[in-house]
Amino acid sequence: MQRAMKKKQAGNDAKFFTTNRKGENHELREELRNPARDRKRDAVKKVIANMTVGKDVSTLFTDVVNCIQTDNLELKKLVYLYLINYAKSQPDLAMLAVNTFVKDANDPNPLIRALAIRTMGCIRVSTITEYLCEPLSRCLRDEDPYVRKTAAVCVAKLYDISPELVEDRGFLDVLRDLICDANPTVVANAVAALNEIADNSGKDVMMITAAVLQKLLAALNECTEWGQVFILDSLAKYIPQDGREAEGIIERVSPRLQHANSAVVMSAVKVILKYMDSVTNQETTRALTRKLAAPLVTLLNSEPELQYVALRNINLVVQKRPRILEHEIKVFFCKYNDPIYVKMEKLEIIIRLASERNIDQVLLEFKEYATEVDVEFVRRAVRAIGRCAIKLERAAERCINVLLDLIQTKVNYVVQEAIVVIKDIFRKYPNRYETIIATLCENLEELDEPDAKASMVWIIGEYNELIENADELLESFLETFHDETAQVQLQLLTATVKLFLKQPDTTQDMVQRVLSMATEDSDNPDLRDRGYVYWRLLSSDPEAARAVVLSEKPEIADDTFSLEPTLLEDLMSQLATLSSIYHKPPEAFVMKSLAQVGGDEEEDYEEEEAIEGAPQEFDSPASGSAPAAPAPAAPAASSGGDLLDFLGDDPAPAPAASGGGGFDMLGDLSSPAAPSKPTIVTSDVGHGVFINGSMTKINGQFCLDLEVGNTSSTPLQSLAVQFNKNTFGICTTHPTMNLPSPISNGSSVPVQYNLACSPQMVNPSEASLKLQAAIKNPVTNAVFYFTIPINMECLMAQTPAMDINTLVAQWKSIDDSLEVSVVVNDLPTVDIEAIKSKLAAHSIAFVAQREVPGQEGQSVVYFSCKTVTNASFLVELKFKRGMNVSKVTVKSPSKALSELCKITVAKLIA
Numbered sequence: 090m091q092r093a094m095k096k097k098q099a100g101n102d103a104k105f106f107t108t109n110r111k112g113e114n115h116e117l118r119e120e121l122r123n124p125a126r127d128r129k130r131d132a133v134k135k136v137i138a139n140m141t142v143g144k145d146v147s148t149l150f151t152d153v154v155n156c157i158q159t160d161n162l163e164l165k166k167l168v169y170l171y172l173i174n175y176a177k178s179q180p181d182l183a184m185l186a187v188n189t190f191v192k193d194a195n196d197p198n199p200l201i202r203a204l205a206i207r208t209m210g211c212i213r214v215s216t217i218t219e220y221l222c223e224p225l226s227r228c229l230r231d232e233d234p235y236v237r238k239t240a241a242v243c244v245a246k247l248y249d250i251s252p253e254l255v256e257d258r259g260f261l262d263v264l265r266d267l268i269c270d271a272n273p274t275v276v277a278n279a280v281a282a283l284n285e286i287a288d289n290s291g292k293d294v295m296m297i298t299a300a301v302l303q304k305l306l307a308a309l310n311e312c313t314e315w316g317q318v319f320i321l322d323s324l325a326k327y328i329p330q331d332g333r334e335a336e337g338i339i340e341r342v343s344p345r346l347q348h349a350n351s352a353v354v355m356s357a358v359k360v361i362l363k364y365m366d367s368v369t370n371q372e373t374t375r376a377l378t379r380k381l382a383a384p385l386v387t388l389l390n391s392e393p394e395l396q397y398v399a400l401r402n403i404n405l406v407v408q409k410r411p412r413i414l415e416h417e418i419k420v421f422f423c424k425y426n427d428p429i430y431v432k433m434e435k436l437e438i439i440i441r442l443a444s445e446r447n448i449d450q451v452l453l454e455f456k457e458y459a460t461e462v463d464v465e466f467v468r469r470a471v472r473a474i475g476r477c478a479i480k481l482e483r484a485a486e487r488c489i490n491v492l493l494d495l496i497q498t499k500v501n502y503v504v505q506e507a508i509v510v511i512k513d514i515f516r517k518y519p520n521r522y523e524t525i526i527a528t529l530c531e532n533l534e535e536l537d538e539p540d541a542k543a544s545m546v547w548i549i550g551e552y553n554e555l556i557e558n559a560d561e562l563l564e565s566f567l568e569t570f571h572d573e574t575a576q577v578q579l580q581l582l583t584a585t586v587k588l589f590l591k592q593p594d595t596t597q598d599m600v601q602r603v604l605s606m607a608t609e610d611s612d613n614p615d616l617r618d619r620g621y622v623y624w625r626l627l628s629s630d631p632e633a634a635r636a637v638v639l640s641e642k643p644e645i646a647d648d649t650f651s652l653e654p655t656l657l658e659d660l661m662s663q664l665a666t667l668s669s670i671y672h673k674p675p676e677a678f679v680m681k682s683l684a685q686v687g688g689d690e691e692e693d694y695e696e697e698e699a700i701e702g703a704p705q706e707f708d709s710p711a712s713g714s715a716p717a718a719p720a721p722a723a724p725a726a727s728s729g730g731d732l733l734d735f736l737g738d739d740p741a742p743a744p745a746a747s748g749g750g751g752f753d754m755l756g757d758l759s760s761p762a763a764p765s766k767p768t769i770v771t772s773d774v775g776h777g778v779f780i781n782g783s784m785t786k787i788n789g790q791f792c793l794d795l796e797v798g799n800t801s802s803t804p805l806q807s808l809a810v811q812f813n814k815n816t817f818g819i820c821t822t823h824p825t826m827n828l829p830s831p832i833s834n835g836s837s838v839p840v841q842y843n844l845a846c847s848p849q850m851v852n853p854s855e856a857s858l859k860l861q862a863a864i865k866n867p868v869t870n871a872v873f874y875f876t877i878p879i880n881m882e883c884l885m886a887q888t889p890a891m892d893i894n895t896l897v898a899q900w901k902s903i904d905d906s907l908e909v910s911v912v913v914n915d916l917p918t919v920d921i922e923a924i925k926s927k928l929a930a931h932s933i934a935f936v937a938q939r940e941v942p943g944q945e946g947q948s949v950v951y952f953s954c955k956t957v958t959n960a961s962f963l964v965e966l967k968f969k970r971g972m973n974v975s976k977v978t979v980k981s982p983s984k985a986l987s988e989l990c991k992i993t994v995a996k997l998i999a
């Protein structure tokens with residue numbers, strides 16, 4: 090009875106959303122102050138209702154918070170909900186509730202304990218976060234599993250606010266301990282929290298051991314369906330030690346393939362596919378291949394939206410392991426009532442599963458699709474027939490016969506799409522199926538789309554010797570030359586030149602006219618340039634023109650929708666996520682700043698501690714920087730070496746100006762050029778891709794700061810990058826450079842491409858400040874090679890300044906034969922404080938400074954630095970008062986690396 094009354098009361102809460110009265114905040118305040126519990130509860134409900142519909146009720150903050158002191162769970166939940174919403178805008182007032190939070194975290198009722206800790210975690214106010222640690226620490230070890238599972242999620246929320254606090258208080262270790270908890274729900278929440286922390290930080294905080302692995306597999310059978318998803322996603326990141334362990338895990342995970350929740354099924358599929366790479370037994374692999382087919386097919390017996398998600402995932406699975414569904418192609422045949430987006434995805438999978446064994450059945454299905462009413466779907470179906478012909482050589486003739494039948498239907502868009510497809514088949518199989526050209530020529534009047542026209546013109550030009558009236562056919566296109574698109578004009582120009590080279594006697598006037606129209610009457614630069622190239626080739630060397638224009642064409646392959654192997658591997662690890670739907674890695678569409686590893690890089694280098702115990706000849710550095718003195722005039726080059734006793738050292742070349750004035754075409758002095766990123770790859774080398782930029786650090790992250798541009802006609806979406814082994818082991822953090830947005834012709838986008846250093850990438854036999862790199866364009870498959878200048882200052886690790894005595898001892902321990910030095914002329918400043926600050930900004934730490942005895946006005950400054958690869962250097966800078974030159978000396982156990990450090994320091998102070 091009591092439960093029925095509560096349900097009835099809850100159903101009446103909709104009345105709180107129906108009021109449209111104005112100025113009711115004052116009335117709500119009075120009701121909130123009413124001592125009657127029911128009136129107070131209804132008042133808070135009205136406040137929450139107003140807040141939900143977007144009204145500002147922040148003025149009632151104090152009155153609502155005063156209602157928190159109650160033993161009524163429903164009222165407490167409402168007040169906590171209000172606090173979560175407004176605490177960020179009223180942080181000072183939110184502090185009023187802290188004591189209640191702490192008190193509720195110790196309440197005998199586990200529901201209230203969990204509610205308090207959950208609310209404190211949701212309030213993203215740093216002042217409250219400080220009070221959260223103690224209650225959270227207790228709740229993580231609470232006797233009630235409901236409290237523990239809530240606290241586990243709260244750790245992830247706290248990490249998002251203050252990662253250092255979570256690590257310092259040992260909450261990550263407690264979370265790892267919770268993985269071994271007796272309650273499966275606690276285990277699932279602990280795994281979910283660790284996964285979220287790993288995603289936010291970029292660190293492996295899970296640390297799955299053999300014991301943890303067994304506990305996760307045991308909890309898999311007992312926790313909720315979403316808990317199973319979290320655990321399976323964690324298992325997908327684990328690397329089994331051998332094939333036997335992989336088979337054992339697969340056996341424990343396989344029952345999840347029959348789960349009712351499609352998310353659990355896809356996560357299980359992801360785990361099994363990942364571990365199949367480690368299975369060495371071929372019979373086991375075949376058995377798993379058969380086992381995976383049924384659950385994937387079952388996913389298609391759901392709503393259209395779920396079908397689409399399943400199909401996008403299956404598309405990836407089929408690319409990785411096509412044998413899984415090779416006998417299930419009928420499942421992907423389109424139904425009449427399928428939405429268009431489902432039909433398009435099914436079409437793609439059918440093409441991937443098409444084989445010589447089922448091609449007849451597939452072609453009948455495609456031919457049926459070509460008669461449907463949706464024009465775009467019909468086009469894709471016709472295109473699919475052509476792709477099957479290119480994929481399966483033995484079935485090409487059957488595909489062409491189906492295309493010819495479709496051309497006979499005389500349906501305009503079907504005919505035009507078929508001609509485009511047949512052109513591709515001709516390119517794949519030259520000199521095989523030219524007998525059908527006559528049929529194509531009968532349909533010239535049907536053509537009104539640029540793609541179809543361009544394809545037909547290409548066929549006429551390529552096979553003009555087989556067409557009796559090829560010149561007349563081209564003439565019919567030339568009548569509307571100026572009205573055609575650039576694509577058709579370019580094909581007409583090339584086709585006419587081909588015809589002239591094969592039939593020069595009858596087509597000289599035609600080619601002359603076309604070349605004149607292309608070079609004199611057109612404002613398209615591509616068309617003009619091609620016209621001039623052809624004209625000069627024909628007039629100067631007809632044989633060269635024949636070799637260029639009539640050269641053998643490379644065969645084409647059907648890789649229209651294929652993914653790069655590295656990208657496919659990445660996406661396979663992201664099955665059942667948005668990445669598997671977009672077919673893009675997460676970083677391509679999720680803009681989220683990861684917590685920086687290694688602490689704060691932006692330290693204040695101006696405040697340095699005095700060096701204790703320094704010898705008398707060394708001066709302790711001042712706590713503040715002295716004002717920079719004006720740079721003295723540059724001395725004559727011949728006097729610099731003698732005055733500073735720099736004889737025997739080779740002077741460093743003067744630094745090149747970053748940008749200077751010059752004369753423009755009109756002869757007037759132009760203004761200095763705006764600074765731009767240095768060129769790394771020109772569009773000629775990059776086959777239409779150009780890259781400008783340099784190696785740097787951005788917010789402490791070692792990276793390439795690039796501008797990537799495109800001058801080709803094909804949009805650019807990503808690039809595959811690979812580095813050669815190098816001096817410092819520089820490597821990519823991800824093999825694919827994903828661009829923020831597709832780059833169309835003539836445009837460019839800024840890109841931050843993160844780098845790292847790996848011992849496996851070190852080349853110990855080479856000491857160079859050049860990084861050899863290769864990039865592949867996945868769209869065109871073009872590969873180009875280039876070098877990137879290594880800015881060694883970006884590789885300096887943040888280390889404390891070396892003690893003076895340590896520096897002196899190390900300096901003496903290194904043989905003088907390993908010392909390298911250079912003289913740097915024309916320094917912009919010789920103010921030592923300014924130079925110290927400049928070097929400190931690149932983690933080259935100041936150690937000490939001294940005046941040289943007996944050498945008036947001569948100062949020596951010492952620095953130390955270490956690269957991220959643990960190569961240490963001692964640096965000495967000598968200055969002479971009145972001279973804007975400096976002698977740079979570097980010592981280290983490796984003379985070759987010292988040379989690189991010398992170049993880097995000279996560049997930084999120049």
